[in-house]
Amino acid sequence: ETGVTQTPRHLVMGMTNKKSLKCEQHLGHNAMYWYKQSAKKPLELMFVYSLEERVENNSVPSRFSPECPNSSHLFLHLHTLQPEDSALYLCASSQEWTGTYEQYFGPGTRLTVT
Amino acid sequence: DAKTTQPNSMESNEEEPVHLPCNHSTISGTDYIHWYRQLPSQGPEYVIHGLTSNVNNRMASLAIAEDRKSSTLILHRATLRDAAVYYCILRPWDNYGQNFVFGPGTRLSVLP
Numbered sequence A: 001e002t003g004v005t006q007t008p009r010h011l012v013m014g015m016t017n018k019k020s021l022k023c024e025q026h027l028g029h030n031a032m033y034w035y036k037q038s039a040k041k042p043l044e045l046m047f048v049y050s051l052e053e054r055v056e057n058n059s060v061p062s063r064f065s066p067e068c069p070n071s072s073h074l075f076l077h078l079h080t081l082q083p084e085d086s087a088l089y090l091c092a093s094s095q096e097w098t099g100t101y102e103q104y105f106g107p108g109t110r111l112t113v114t
Numbered sequence B: 001d002a003k004t005t006q007p008n009s010m011e012s013n014e015e016e017p018v019h020l021p022c023n024h025s026t027i028s029g030t031d032y033i034h035w036y037r038q039l040p041s042q043g044p045e046y047v048i049h050g051l052t053s054n055v056n057n058r059m060a061s062l063a064i065a066e067d068r069k070s071s072t073l074i075l076h077r078a079t080l081r082d083a084a085v086y087y088c089i090l091r092p093w094d095n096y097g098q099n100f101v102f103g104p105g106t107r108l109s110v111l112p
Helices: none
Strands: A004-007 A010-013 A018-025 A031-037 A044-050 A053-057 A064-070 A073-079 A087-094 A109-113 B009-013 B018-023 B031-038 B045-050 B061-064 B070-075 B084-092 B106-111
Touching: A004 A087, A010 A018, A018 A031, A018 A087, A031 A073, A044 A064, A044 A073, A053 A064, B009 B018, B018 B031, B018 B084, B018 B106, B031 B061, B045 B061, B045 B070, B045 B084, B070 B084
Parallel strands: A010 A109, B009 B106
Antiparallel strands: A004 A018, A018 A073, A031 A044, A031 A087, A044 A053, A064 A073, A087 A109, B018 B070, B031 B045, B031 B084, B061 B070, B084 B106
């Protein structure tokens, strides 16, 4: 247990569906992150939030929409996804958004787009 | 972003020490060296990080070269549970505009 939880753990959705991934951290951290891990590829950073403000958006398609209502919760809203979006989506948090602090990852949501 | 280079794979015997190398010849003075590992079907797990001096914690030790152009993660007694992909990453303390850039890492196999 890292103190970062993600739900659901598995999700299958059609290309026309809308779904949301949820992340919650119980560590009192100020920064939260979304990563994507496709098969046979390194982790890719998608979004970074610091104190509920988005500070990084790594050229992610608009069909992925993040939301950070408070420093403990992070959502990733999904709509009209493509099969190539099938991947493991990981949430992480850290004390602050600097390299001084380590990140703690959740277990991920395995997403399959059909 | 400064880059790191790691061997694709390594093998170790159970209960023996393991030294996982990482080269980061373009490291800057403000870069922290972070190590994470990812077990099969799990999210990455923080292992250790440091700036200039060697670091120890309950999981591992981090040995940093004097010129900081390379580092070594040391697992003192490998167990089967240590089989994972190990990532070495650089991250500046003044983070703004920088990201965690994960490479392919080193896949460690532990033989019983």
